[in-house]
Amino acid sequence: MVNEAVRQLIERSNRLGADPRNTNYAGGNTSAKGTEIDPVTGEPVELCWVKGSGGDLGTLKPEGLAVLRLDRMRALVDVYPGIDREDEMVAAFDYCLHGKGGAAPSIDTAMHGLVDAAHVDHLHPDSGIAIATAADGEALTAQIFGDKVVWVPWRRPGFQLGLDIAAIKEANPAAIGTILGGHGITAWGDTSEEAEANSLWIIKTAEDHIAAHGKADPFGGVRAGFEALPEAERKAKAAALAPTLRAIASQDRPMVGHFTDADVVLEFLASEKAPALAELGTSCPDHFLRTKVKPMLLDLPADASVEDTIARLETLHEEYRADYAGYYERNATPDSPAIRGADPLIILIPGVGMFSYGANKQTARVAGEFYVNAINVMRGAEALSTYAPIDEAEKFRIEYWALEEAKLQRMPKPKPLATRIALVTGAASGIGKAIAARFAAEGACVAIADLDLAKAQAAAAEIGGPDVAIGLQCDVTSAEQVQAAVDATVLAFGGLDIVVNNAGLSLSKSLLETTEADWDLQHDVMAKGSFLVSRAAAKVLIEQKLGGDILYISSKNSVFAGPNNIAYSATKADQAHQVRLLAAELGEHGVKVNGINPDGVVRGSGIFAGGWGAKRAAVYGVAEEDLGKYYAQRTLLKREVLPENIANAAFVLCTSDLSHTTGLHVPVDAGVAAAFLR
Structure with missing residues (x-):
């Protein structure tokens, strides 16, 4: 029998995750606290159920939850060695698991277990991240939400962020949630319904404020010559470029691709600010882990010939690889994982659309969806202020995080025809x-x-x-x-x-x-x-x-x-x-x-069913339904093929x-x- 708190958590998670305005695929996490009878002592035990590492809210099931004892989670505060060693706390969560523990706890587990609320949501809505990545995001948070939502300066996800949010909730009794600088939102409630309502209120309030007070042209004017080509023409050009683009994305390792020419992409690529904003890259960790820190943007107009486009793309690819290698060398430490490849995962072609890449089709498609999220974020931030993502050093700390590397190493071995x-x-x-x-x-x-x-x-x-x-x-x-x-x-x-x-x-x-x-x-x-x-x-x-x-x-x-x-x-x-x-x-x-x-x-x-079988049966003098058996008997192995x-x-x-x-x-x-x- 499913615990009532768990049932409510799953239903809330599925509703929130089903709407891309609330969070991206596999992004964010939700939790609930409650009690169950400990089968060892026969006494009630306080538990926290939280979405496990790598799960998706929209499709979350009970087996996708990590189950932890709250008393042991809270006791971790007393042994926390400080921010320089906070990564050790992820392993410590294993000692807090209840029973078989369910899914592996994620890095955000502390945010849920330490915040004094029965239900907590952490989400990545475009509107919330737009405020989180605005240059004056803290002032905007106060202006838009008053004392109901509190600004949290950028901090990498982890135990310290959980402590910070717990302290903010305690110090701000009127608050229902936070804007996490550069990242997303967190909301809470005494009931599942209240937490969900608070999450949706923050998202909708941010959306409404951007719509009411944002600039009409946040990306500036249209760049002449970079407008979208007619549909048939851009599809034909996309198909002509696709083999070259896949070669570019697959120099280090083979990739599967996804193409979209959605209006939001074409409008962004035609805008004056597209080159500068693309260069700044994405901000939310979920985004740039899927898209790399920035895309490769073609700097030719939409009507450039396929031949000229291919020649320019090859040059841009060399420059992109050198730039990414520089990013790695500037930020790597002696214990950093090896560079994982310097090819782009997002390639933007003005007038045509966006190609995104990954180890399989779903990963490639989701990477493209995440960059659409990033475009929406940039639009919202530019509409109210100036887009100011986290700096490259922080991006590198997450992209080459030992915990992220460990997650990659745990992935199952690819199937024999993967990427083909x-x-x-x-x-x-x-x-x-x-x-x-x-x-x-x-x-x-x-x-x-x-x-x-x-x-x-x-x-x-x-x-x-x-x-x-x-x-x-x-x-x-x-x-x-x-x-x-x-x-x-x-x-x-x-x-x-x-x-x-x-x-x-x-x-x-x-x-x-x-x-x-x-x-x-x-x-x-x-x-x-x-x-x-x-x-x-x-x-x-x-x-x-x-x-x-x-x-x-x-x-x-x-x-x-x-x-x-x-x-x-x-x-x-x-x-x-x-x-x-x-x-x-x-x-x-x-x-x-x-x-x-x-x-x-x-x-x-299909050939035999179409009359060939009857005619061959007649040639050999057997009934059509016995033709397979006839063929088998004339073989050396006497087996039907x-x-x-x-x-x-x-x-x-x-x-x-x-x-x-x-x-x-x-x-x-x-x-x-x-x-x-x-």
């Missing part, structure tokens, strides 16, 4: 869907391309949703649709690493029954289609400078001569030779090209275990001696 982005054609069913599902399960982002958009989107939703998979409509016989699918993939995930030419069909006819239209259709879909997909993808792979994989789902029929399928087998032989040709041509770019030769994949197959078996081979070919393998054809046919490669 795949485009699979004909992937709404059968072999293609199985490959897409296996890739996603192994950490890849996947674009599922198919003639049937509804089925492609349904398959993507089944595999994992937009942070994992997207569904695209694509007729591979159309160069325009193929390019559109590649563009959509790089805009969704930032780039492209793996291409699977799987789209296909077959018509089972003898030579005399095969029409010219039959021949052209099969060659257009499989031979020409594979060529078009590989050509469009190779351009991205080369520009990214990250290597990559191109796979062809060919067939046993590419090397085996059987009756009544001349068009199908001939086009499969074409695909098989494309593997060899492209392996020879693309190897210098680190791109591996390999093929898979399946046979007899009946279950789940399933779509998942082909997916297994596709996965292995794309892993580091076969990093030195290209030009290979892997038979997945349970053993057909006549199709052995010679």
Whole structure:
């Protein structure tokens, strides 16, 4: 049975976290105090439930709470060794845990346990941080809130900040919360409802004051030539730039990307103050831990050519890396963690939009959302005053904090295909869907391309949703649709690493029954289609400078001569030779090209369901429902081949275990001696 205080805390947290105006994803924390019976003594014990490290308020569940004994937390005050050693207090929280303790306590735990209130909220609202980062934030706090909200000068999160806020609440009985300089807000209440109401009142009051008293143009006027391009033009330019931008963001380690051309971004990039404000960087720790201390901003107008833009971006990247290295060297101490990489995580392109990067799609998307938060913060601060984030030394202390490093070291080992982005054609069913599902399960982002958009989107939703998979409509016989699918993939995930030419069909006819239209259709879909997909993808792979994989789902029929399928087998032989040709041509770019030769994949197959199965069954004189069993019995292993078996081979070919393998054809046919490669 869930404790009533816990139930109220979860419901309040979920409501607050569901609205991005209140706090960013995984940002802030909430708590509740109450009693439970200690199973050892049988007596009531005072507890504090607080959101654990790394959790998200909007999706918080009871198991995401750290559970601590209040008497032991309060006793820590007597052994606190001072601010120079306050990091030791995080480990001390482990000795305050009740029972199994729940989630790991966060650095903000002291703020909740030491403040004398039953319910405490610490949030990162844009409006609150705008006041917190204004040059005259302390005066604004008094002006806007009176004695109900107290200003707290910037202090890094930790035990001392908890002591400071506890003292402020005790000294200011009329106060319902604080503005934390450079950071966010904290509010409290005797009940969960009161704490939530106080948090929302601070946020809304700040919003209303900015709206009523702020300048109409906080970012200044519009820079001529930096206005947003028309939608189709900016999307096309974004797709053209995406491979180069991913190469820039991935020099130190591969990254997944996210693109947005939201109005708030485009308006900021067109403004006079954008260059100066971007240079100042973000302020809230949650923001710059995701976005780096500042973005990389292109200084060319919106109508600059793609070629000129790429040339300038490469120069800016060198300057950004040197600047970040300087930031590290200026602030690092002998015991600082090693530099984690000097590439930008936020790249701003005037007239086009923002690219953000991370170790996976969700992280990349959230980084972009955080920079939108930062834009909103800068707008609010500039509307009332001057934006004045915390200085770089303080940013460095948090970015390279030993506790932050420890959190990074605790992260699970990446999956084999983490950071890799795949485009699979004909992937709404059968072999293609199985490959897409296996890739996603192994950490890849996947674009599922198919003639049937509804089925492609349904398959993507089944595999994992937009942070994992997207569904695209694509007729591979159309160069325009193929390019559109590649563009959509790089805009969704930032780039492209793996291409699977799987789209296909077959018509089972003898030579005399095969029409010219039959021949052209099969060659257009499989031979020409594979060529078009590989050509469009190779351009991205080369520009990214990250290597990559191109796979062809060919067939046993590419090397085996059987009756009544001349068009199908001939086009499969074409695909098989494309593997060899492209392996020879693309190897210098680190791109591996390999093929898979399946046979007899009946279950789940769109080709077999479309009439091919019935015709092949008739050729072999068996019932259609027994065709899979028939194919199995003619193999050396006597095993039916399933779509998942082909997916297994596709996965292995794309892993580091076969990093030195290209030009290979892997038979997945349970053993057909006549199709052995010679």
